[in-house]
Amino acid sequence: MNMKIADTSAQDLIVGQARLKGRRIVIAGTLLLLAGLSVSIFIYVADVFTSGRVLERSAIRVATVERGTLVREVVSQGRIVAANSPTLFTPEQGYVEMAVKAGDTVERDQMLATIISPDLNELLARETANLTRIEAELGRQKIESKRRKLELEQIIAMAQVSKNAMAREKLRADQAVNKKLISQLEYEKADDDLERAELELAQAKQNGELANESLGFDVEALTLQLKSQQLLVDALxxxxxxxxxxxxxxGMVGNVQVINRQAVAANQALITVVDLSAFEVEAVVPEGFADDIAPLMDSEITLGGSAYPGVVTAISPEVVNGGVSARIRFADVLPENLRQSQRLTAKIFLENKPNTLIVNRGSFFDGFRGHVYKLQHNKALRVPVVLGSSSLKHIEIVDGLQEGDSIIISALTTNATEEQILITD
Known part of the structure; x- marks a missing residue:
């Protein structure tokens, strides 16, 4: 029985073909890497050529546009001044006797000095004597008026008695002439006597009325003269x-401008008293903000590391050394241990705009010409922007940017007229 043993030829690989395939893969990967690198280099070179310049990200300052409250304010250095420091003047010519010295603490209505004026005292004594003389003349005139009125009343009464007597004689004459007891001549004489008595009575009454008017006028004239003299004496x-x-x-005695027993003229400055319960802040504001500041504006006073609310009370109409003087009073209780001319910082709030697009201030805006550079990936594109109000920290964005946009706020070394800037890490 023949058995055939299988070989492993089917599992064998040709060494040359495997190496060739590996090389192809390496070459393909290398080509792809070179292609990607070439594209990146091309894009970078294209960005470089299309950009006006290249800046490192660490060399610029970037700020993000956000929505918030824009508070316009002006900060200036100020000092504590007395809100009420009246200067007292000499009312008359003479010489002064001082009762206090500079730095003394005084109470309200406390005597500070006395002016010795011999001329005024002499004038008062003379006019007082004239007042006494007029009072005596008026009293004498009233007595004389009463006496004259009694005399006139007596004359009128005597004329009335004489007239009554003549009337009775006339009545008897009428009866006698009817009985033929008296002559016609005697009758006519009785009639004439009655007419004369009536005339004398009428004349006496008229003279009495005129005399009373004259006496009343004399008394009234002296009364008016007395009142006038009394006013003069009161004034003296x-x-x-x-x-x-x-x-x-x-408060406290401030500046004393005379010495004791010094001769002084009328209306000469004598002494200044400082009211220690009424202090204000005097701050010098740059002239450019003068038109924006008005009384009753809120402010903040920083003194000794603490902030106190304040209110603008007045603004000077005069410009001195490029600034205007503003007066600010403390809105609440005065801080303790305030001193005249003490230095501090005052902040005046000019405007408050809530829900506004704002961005941090930067030196780029010092030469702002209507455009900013908005960041977009690794580029900064030049876009037109409309700015509004500005504060010490922020600038209002009216148009051209949206919330979340980032822009360059640092100063650029050129006029920044390039349309695009490349940002590198």
């Missing part, structure tokens, strides 16, 4: 009272 007494200089506020 007020002036003498004002020679005592009193503090209008409770």
């Amino acid at each position: 007494q007020r002036r003498v009272h004002e020679l005592t200089i009193k503090s209008p506020v409770a």
Whole structure:
């Protein structure tokens, strides 16, 4: 019986063919890698040629557009000033006797100084004497008026008695002439006497009325003169009272501009009193913000590491050294241990815009010409943008960008007119 043993020829491979196939695979992979690399190089070279320049990512600052609240503000250095520091002046010419010195603590209505004015005191004494004289003249005139009125009343009464007597004589004459007891001549005389008595009575009454008017006028004239003199004396007494200089506020004596027993003129500056309970902030704001600041604007005062709310109370209309002076008062309770001329930082809030597209400020916007560079993968494309208001930290984006866009905010070394910039790592 013949048995055939199977060989392994079917499982054998030709060594030359296997090596050739492996080489082909390596060559194909290498070609694919070279092709991919070539494409990448081509794209990179194309980007380089189409881009105006190439920048490293570490050499630029990038900011993302976001939606938030834009707060326009201006920050300036300021100092503490007294909101109420009245300067007192001498009311009259004379010499001064000081009762306090600079730095003294004073209460309201406390005497600070006295002005000695001999001329004013002499004038007051003279006018007071005139007032006394007019009062005496008025009293004498009233007595004289009463006496004259009594005399006039007496004259009128005597005229009335005489008229009544003549009337009775006339009545008797009428009866007698009817009985033929008296002559016609005697009758006519009685009639004339009655008419004369009536005339004298009427004249006495008229004279009495005129005399009363004259006497009343004399009394009224002296009364008016007395009132006028009294007003003059009162005014002089007020002036003498004002020679005592009193503090209008409770606080501290500031600047004393005279020395004790010094001769002073009228309306000369004498002393300044600082109200320690009323301090404000005086801040110098750049001239460019002068038109944007108005009274009642909110502010923030930073003093000693703490922030305090404030309110703008006034803005100076005058520009000095490129700035305007603004006054800010503390909105709440005054901080403790405030000192005159103490330095601080004041921030005034000019505008508050909620729900606004904003982006961080950067030096790129210092020379802004209507375009920014928006990042897109490894490129920065030049796109037109409309900007709005700006604050110390942010700038408003009105048009041209959307929320989430990233832009270059660092300054570029050229005029940045290229349409595209290549960004490399």
